[in-house]
Amino acid sequence: MARENSCCCPSLSLSRDSARFCLLFLLIAIYMLAGAAVFSSLERPAELLAHRLWERRLKDFSQGYNITVEDLKSLLSHYEEARTAGIRAEKGRALWDIPGAFYFVGTVVSTIGFGVSAPSTLPGKILLVLYGLVGCSATILFFNLFLVRVRALLTLLLSWCHGRRARNSGPDVSTGGGTRPEAWKPSVYLVAVILFAAALLVACGAASLYSAMEGWTFIESLYFCFVAFSTVGFGDFVSGQRAQHQNIPVYQVANCLVMLFGVCCTYSLFSALSLIIKRGLNWMLSTLAPVRGNVCCYKSQLRTLSKCCTxxxxxxxxxxxxxxxxxxxxxxxxxxxxxxxx
Incomplete structure (x- = not known):
């Protein structure tokens, strides 16, 4: 059929990988447009309200302390520059001591990038490019090796459970009437469900820890866990940045370990979900193949009829x-x- 369809419409023939790539690009674009519309409708009113509130506060402050709005905005712009060096309105822990620098490089190599700390010197910026190039590559390799071991462990456990259940069900089910049983592999859907449960369990445990140590609500902590573990890293919530956290080394170590384990679990879940999405794309292409073939044949009929008439x-x-x-x-x-x- 693929050869015949290519004969009907040779200019429209695409390999399956190219068709899947184009279809995925189209679906991602539609998904992003839909997400932009939804988030714009949810967040735009709050943004406009915050702008109006901020302008009113600037005006009231300038009138109350006899300062022009321009001078006040100039001071605020200098403060925004100082935030890069670690200056905060509320005192926090040091950003560039050894624990703070270790936390920074952890956000770099894991591609989280909260944005709380960033190099301000030119040598630091140049070093960050080279350091991140090697560190991010090594961390991605570590995530892939972790994923391979997780898959092997899940396959081993699920195969053992399947074999035990088959033996308990009788010889006809387990051996097919006395013959040697065929190799059984868990489906990607079952693996995805198990990985989702594991990632959710890790996120809930980490959220309980952050809720107690950071003073966030459980929902805010769970939101932070997804943003951090998925390496999105908005920076609106960042763990371990309070001044008292500097005197709790156990929490600093636990925070780094939770981050690493959470990112590994979420990365494994994303890999399983990507396989499911790939199967969905293949199903869509198989569904659209007869439609494309009918269109090609219809065009060929019109072309043949036109050539016969002329x-x-x-x-x-x-x-x-x-x-x-x-x-x-x-x-x-x-x-x-x-x-x-x-």
């Missing part, structure tokens, strides 16, 4: 249906002989 001896592309075969036989002898030679 009696122009040109090369034709017969389609797979019997009706097109009969029509191609009614083409003049010159056309048929030309097609046969080709």
């Amino acid at each position: 009696s122009e001896p040109q090369l034709t592309y017969p389609c797979c249906s019997e009706e097109n075969t009969l029509q191609s036989q009614q083409v003049p002898a010159l056309v048929f002989s030309s097609h046969t030679m080709v």
Whole structure:
């Protein structure tokens, strides 16, 4: 069928990988547009309200302390520059001591990038490019190796459970009537469900820890866990940045370990979900293949009919249906002989 469809529409023929790539690009674009519309409708009113509130506060502060709004905005712009160096309105822990720098490089190599700390010197910025190039590559390799071991462990456990259940069900089920049982592999859907449960369990445990140590609500802590573990890293919530956290080394170590384990679990879940999405794309392509074939054959019929009416001896592309075969036989002898030679 693929060969016949390519004969009908040679200019539209695409490999399966290319078609899947184009379809995925289209679906991602639609998904992003839909997400933009939803989040804009949810967050835009709050943004406008915050702007109005901020302008009113600036005006009230300038009038109350006899300061012009321009001078006040200039001071605020200098403060925004100072935030890069770690200056905060509320005192926090040091950003560039050894624990703070270790936390920073952890956000770099894990590609989280909260944005709380960033190098302000030129040598630091240059070093960050080279350091991140090697560190991010090594961390991605570590995530892939972790994923391979998770899959092997899940396959081993699920195969053992399946074999035990089959043996308990009787010889007909486990061995197929005495023959050697075939190798059983868990489906990607079952693996995805298990990984989702594991990632959710880790996120809930981490959220309980952050809720107690950071003073966030459980929902805010769970939101932070997804943003951090998925390596999105907005930076609106960042763990371990309070001044008292500097004197709790156990929490600092636990925070780093929870981050690493959470990112590994979420990365494994994303990999399983990507396989499910790939299967969905293959199903969509298989569903659309007959439609595309009918369109190609219809275009070929119109092209053949047009060539027969004009009696122009040109090369034709017969389609797979019997009706097109009969029509191609009614083409003049010159056309048929030309097609046969080709």
